[in-house]
Amino acid sequence: MLFLSPFFLWGLLAASAPVVIHLINKRRHKTLQWAAMQFLLKATRESRGKRKLRNILILTCRALAIAALVAAAAKPIVSGMMGWGGGSIDTVVLLLDRSASMELRAGDGLKSRRELILEKVSGAMSSLGDPRLVLIDSASMEPQEVPSPDVLGQISATSATDTAADFPAMLNRAAEFLAGSTGRSEIWLASDLQASNWKPNDERWIAAQASLSAMAKTPSVRVLSLSGSTASNTSVRLEQIRRSGDELVLQLELMRSGAARGTTTVPLTTNANGVKTTENISLPGQSITLQKRIALPAGLESGYGWVSVPADGNLRDNVAFFAFGPARSRESLVVSEVGESADYLELSAAPTGMENLQTSVVSPAQAVNSIAPNIAAILWAAPLPNGRTAESLEQYIRSGGHVMFFPNGKKTTSPFMDFSWSGPQESPKGQFFILKDWSRVDGLMRDGVDGTSIAGKKLLAIRRQMPVGDLTPMARWEDGEPMMTRRIIDRGTAWMVGSIPDYKWSNLGDGDILLPAVQRVIAQGADRFDRSYLTPVGSESSMVTRLESWSRVDTYEDAMPVKSLHKSGVYESGGQVLALNRPADEDSIEVLTRDELNLALNDTSYTLFDQAGKADEGSLSKDVWRAFIIAVLLFFLAEALLCLPKKSRFDAMPARAGA
Amino acid sequence: MKHDFIDNELLSRLGSLPIESRVPMMGNVAGKHRSPHRGSSVEFAEYRKYVAGDDTRRLDWKVYARSDRFYIKEFEADTNLRAYFVVDASGSMNFSGEGESKISYARKIAASLAYLLVNQGDAAGLSVCTDKLHLEVPPSRRAAHLERFFTTLGQVEPSGETGLIDALHTIAEKIGQRAFVVILSDFFTDSAELSDALQHLRYRKHDVAAFHLMDPQEIGFEFDRPHRFVDLEDGTALVAEPNLIAEEYKEALHEFLTTTKAKCHDAAADYQLVTTDTPLEPLLREFLTARLPKSKH
Numbered sequence: 001m002l003f004l005s006p007f008f009l010w011g012l013l014a015a016s017a018p019v020v021i022h023l024i025n026k027r028r029h030k031t032l033q034w035a036a037m038q039f040l041l042k043a044t045r046e047s048r049g050k051r052k053l054r055n056i057l058i059l060t061c062r063a064l065a066i067a068a069l070v071a072a073a074a075k076p077i078v079s080g081m082m083g084w085g086g087g088s089i090d091t092v093v094l095l096l097d098r099s100a101s102m103e104l105r106a107g108d109g110l111k112s113r114r115e116l117i118l119e120k121v122s123g124a125m126s127s128l129g130d131p132r133l134v135l136i137d138s139a140s141m142e143p144q145e146v147p148s149p150d151v152l153g154q155i156s157a158t159s160a161t162d163t164a165a166d167f168p169a170m171l172n173r174a175a176e177f178l179a180g181s182t183g184r185s186e187i188w189l190a191s192d193l194q195a196s197n198w199k200p201n202d203e204r205w206i207a208a209q210a211s212l213s214a215m216a217k218t219p220s221v222r223v224l225s226l227s228g229s230t231a232s233n234t235s236v237r238l239e240q241i242r243r244s245g246d247e248l249v250l251q252l253e254l255m256r257s258g259a260a261r262g263t264t265t266v267p268l269t270t271n272a273n274g275v276k277t278t279e280n281i282s283l284p285g286q287s288i289t290l291q292k293r294i295a296l297p298a299g300l301e302s303g304y305g306w307v308s309v310p311a312d313g314n315l316r317d318n319v320a321f322f323a324f325g326p327a328r329s330r331e332s333l334v335v336s337e338v339g340e341s342a343d344y345l346e347l348s349a350a351p352t353g354m355e356n357l358q359t360s361v362v363s364p365a366q367a368v369n370s371i372a373p374n375i376a377a378i379l380w381a382a383p384l385p386n387g388r389t390a391e392s393l394e395q396y397i398r399s400g401g402h403v404m405f406f407p408n409g410k411k412t413t414s415p416f417m418d419f420s421w422s423g424p425q426e427s428p429k430g431q432f433f434i435l436k437d438w439s440r441v442d443g444l445m446r447d448g449v450d451g452t453s454i455a456g457k458k459l460l461a462i463r464r465q466m467p468v469g470d471l472t473p474m475a476r477w478e479d480g481e482p483m484m485t486r487r488i489i490d491r492g493t494a495w496m497v498g499s500i501p502d503y504k505w506s507n508l509g510d511g512d513i514l515l516p517a518v519q520r521v522i523a524q525g526a527d528r529f530d531r532s533y534l535t536p537v538g539s540e541s542s543m544v545t546r547l548e549s550w551s552r553v554d555t556y557e558d559a560m561p562v563k564s565l566h567k568s569g570v571y572e573s574g575g576q577v578l579a580l581n582r583p584a585d586e587d588s589i590e591v592l593t594r595d596e597l598n599l600a601l602n603d604t605s606y607t608l609f610d611q612a613g614k615a616d617e618g619s620l621s622k623d624v625w626r627a628f629i630i631a632v633l634l635f636f637l638a639e640a641l642l643c644l645p646k647k648s649r650f651d652a653m654p655a656r657a658g659a
Numbered sequence: 660m661k662h663d664f665i666d667n668e669l670l671s672r673l674g675s676l677p678i679e680s681r682v683p684m685m686g687n688v689a690g691k692h693r694s695p696h697r698g699s700s701v702e703f704a705e706y707r708k709y710v711a712g713d714d715t716r717r718l719d720w721k722v723y724a725r726s727d728r729f730y731i732k733e734f735e736a737d738t739n740l741r742a743y744f745v746v747d748a749s750g751s752m753n754f755s756g757e758g759e760s761k762i763s764y765a766r767k768i769a770a771s772l773a774y775l776l777v778n779q780g781d782a783a784g785l786s787v788c789t790d791k792l793h794l795e796v797p798p799s800r801r802a803a804h805l806e807r808f809f810t811t812l813g814q815v816e817p818s819g820e821t822g823l824i825d826a827l828h829t830i831a832e833k834i835g836q837r838a839f840v841v842i843l844s845d846f847f848t849d850s851a852e853l854s855d856a857l858q859h860l861r862y863r864k865h866d867v868a869a870f871h872l873m874d875p876q877e878i879g880f881e882f883d884r885p886h887r888f889v890d891l892e893d894g895t896a897l898v899a900e901p902n903l904i905a906e907e908y909k910e911a912l913h914e915f916l917t918t919t920k921a922k923c924h925d926a927a928a929d930y931q932l933v934t935t936d937t938p939l940e941p942l943l944r945e946f947l948t949a950r951l952p953k954s955k956h
Contacts, residue, residue: 030885031889033754039915043907
């Protein structure tokens with residue numbers, strides 16, 4: 001049995017109180033001169049056995065009631081192996097969530113969830129007679145034997161990281177490890193039940209469950225959750241970084257913990273190449289997205305820095321590191337036959353006065369030679385490609401490029417990848433195709449950072465073609481047909497716009513939609529160049545920092561930064577800088593629901609113990625303490641029944657003889 | 660009177676009630692009680708045939724004149740009553756729960772009845788008994804004798820174990836004539852021995868009345884905390900938690916009371932179970948009324 005609040009167990013001393021009170025009470029008797037002694041002696045003689053037993057039962061009930069109450073207060077958790085299910089355990093495999101979200105403190109002044117869970121596990125192991133403990137932590141994923149539960153909190157394999165956790169992979173790893181074992185074993189999944197770490201719909205769960213079921217002795221699965229109330233917390237995350245000449249544009253997201261209400265002010269500190277500035281950011285509600293512009297010294301090739309908020313409930317999400325390289329022009333490519341639409345697209349891609357934007361117009365026949373990895377985006381106003389051109393374009397998209405397709409007035413005969421254009425449609429005479437709605441939070445027609453929306457209603461079209469294929473509509477015409485669609489293909493994106501900037505088609509060339517959409521697609525395409533300086537901790541690209549040539553250069557945590565494979569920071573090697581940040585999913589507040597947990601661990605007959613009992617659903621928790629409360633009531637009931645005075649059969653005096 | 664166990668008002672109210680014997684008495688002087696012998700009172704009893712040796716003065720000549728047969732005319736003989744009050748003075752009689760002690764209550768009963776008896780011309784005697792002491796005041800009809808009776812009664816100091824059984828046997832043997840024996844005790848003694856003593860009295864044709872005195876606390880046995888009970892007779896001590904043994908105590912007490920009552924009934928004794936909180940007047944009025952012959956009710 002494991003107690004989550006073991007200090008309450010000192011209260012077990014109170015269980016002796018009934019016995020002590022009884023003994024004291026026995027000593028403070030009153031002396032009485034008594035006449036009917038013979039009956040007293042007889043009564044004492046006759047009731048000695050029964051009375052003693054009854055007395056002992058009453059005192060036992062009282063002591064047990066107090067003990068049960070104390071045990072309930074100590075929040076017991078129990079598993080079939082640990083508690084009254086009985087049996088000894090040979091091996092416990094602990095799957096420890098070391099993700100950044102586990103560093104959230106359970107409350108102001110309390111320890112982090114990771115530290116708490118390690119304490120609990122350590123205590124539980126002692127109560128189990130110290131079976132073999134094998135740790136599989138979410139960062140390294142390597143099984144390693146822990147010599148003693150007492151050192152669990154001190155070894156580096158259980159320390160805090162900025163990584164994410166992958167529980168289906170961890171369970172598979174545990175199943176692999178236990179495949180050859182013969183003794184009784186348990187798998188303990190210690191986590192905060194963050195949905196992004198569990199991936200309940202992942203097919204690897206099925207594989208892991210199958211592996212466990214195939215074992216001679218199926219191990220029991222225990223989920224030790226530490227979700228529930230937490231200390232107040234504010235996190236900062238870098239969504240996007242873009243260098244524009246001598247200016248660095250950071251798109252940041254500030255988030256507050258779910259319980260926070262009202263507007264608060266968060267001091268946001270920026271440290272760019274050693275220059276530190278702090279400004280107060282007003283944070284209304286739960287989150288805010290903001291752009292932070294940093295002026296860079298002229299001629300600065302590359303650099304790094306970080307933005308941070310003050311220390312709070314989770315120390316791991318208070319900083320976002322960034323690194324940047326030299327400014328580079330944003331090149332785009334317009335693939336179109338010469339004409340009005342080509343002119344408009346060229347103008348939208350590189351407006352006059354925007355020197356850092358460059359575009360070139362090529363015919364479809366020349367496109368194959370012009371598609372290059374350094375092009376931020378391609379505007380394709382031509383028949384969908386085929387042959388070598390199609391291969392080249394597909395490769396461009398898959399490697400991260402953005403392509404915006406426009407119709408050419410003809411129905412597609414051979415689709416590109418698996419999408420195509422429908423036949424052209426003309427609007428009824430005197431009428432226009434008008435946009436009905438579009439996504440205002442995502443896509444090329446989203447609202448601006450300052451909340452300004454795109455003037456989509458100004459678009460009037462007399463001719464259109466509909467994108468066909470497995471595409472996500474981002475804007476629709478009034479009749480529900482898609483006007484703009486999106487398809488994410490590997491790291492790149494294909495956009496399809498249902499009209500062209502040509503007076504025979506629409507007024508798209510006016511710029512209300514075309515200009516921001518084209519600029520955004522180029523910006524997103526160019527992000528991948530700046531993003532090469534950023535990578536999440538634990539990703540494949542972050543693994544290069546394990547090489548000895550890489551060293552950590554930021555001084556956020558310490559003046560003498562320590563290189564760690566699992567921690568965020570800025571690393572440098574031979575003039576190249578790389579900023580490692582915690583994965584974006586770690587900031588997600590979505591918690592696994594009971595249904596999702598059932599889905600993930602369906603065949604394992606798992607047991608869930610939730611410290612807070614508020615893991616999204618109250619019913620998630622294993623209310624072992626309730627059993628103790630019921631025991632308290634039962635003991636008190638038994639005590640009351642034993643104390644009930646018997647209805648005497650001899651209350652009435654015998655009738656008087658003479659009466 | 661200067662004795663605090665005498666209630667003059669009570670006695671004056673009870674004065675109109677005679678104390679009747681349930682069996683014929685054999686007294687020395689004429690009184691108001693029936694005698695087993697035929698006497699010369701005014702109350703006709705019966706005719707019987709003359710047998711040789713009869714006193715010829717008692718022949719009814721008028722009957723002889725009518726029937727030419729000799730008949731003797733017999734009359735009821737009235738005599739006086741001699742009462743013995745046997746008061747148990749063992750230590751247990753000194754018990755007083757929250758009110759009056761048993762000995763005090765016994766004094767009141769004995770004194771009141773003795774006064775009424777002397778007042779109606781009967782004799783009252785007293786026997787106070789413990790295991791070591793047997794005080795006795797012989798019965799007398801004289802009013803002045805009452806003072807001695809009361810003084811002796813007032814001087815009784817209960818102590819030691821009971822000597823009731825011996826006292827009853829002694830009285831049964833010593834009193835030659837039939838008498839009214841009133842026993843005032845808690846009967847905390849062996850019930851078989853008590854039965855023998857009562858049967859002894861019955862064999863001697865005494866009219867026995869038994870007042871079984873109990874304290875309400877002894878009957879109810881209600882305490883809220885452990886007590887150390889010290890025996891009033893031999894000083895034995897016992898620590899007990901009354902709540903836990905009340906049931907067994909009451910069972911034993913009930914058995915004792917039932918047995919004592921049965922033994923008294925077997926010995927034709929008039930049994931009265933009395934708690935010391937019972938008002939005296941209704942108790943004595945009920946006792947005296949119950950003893951009246953049915954014709955006088």
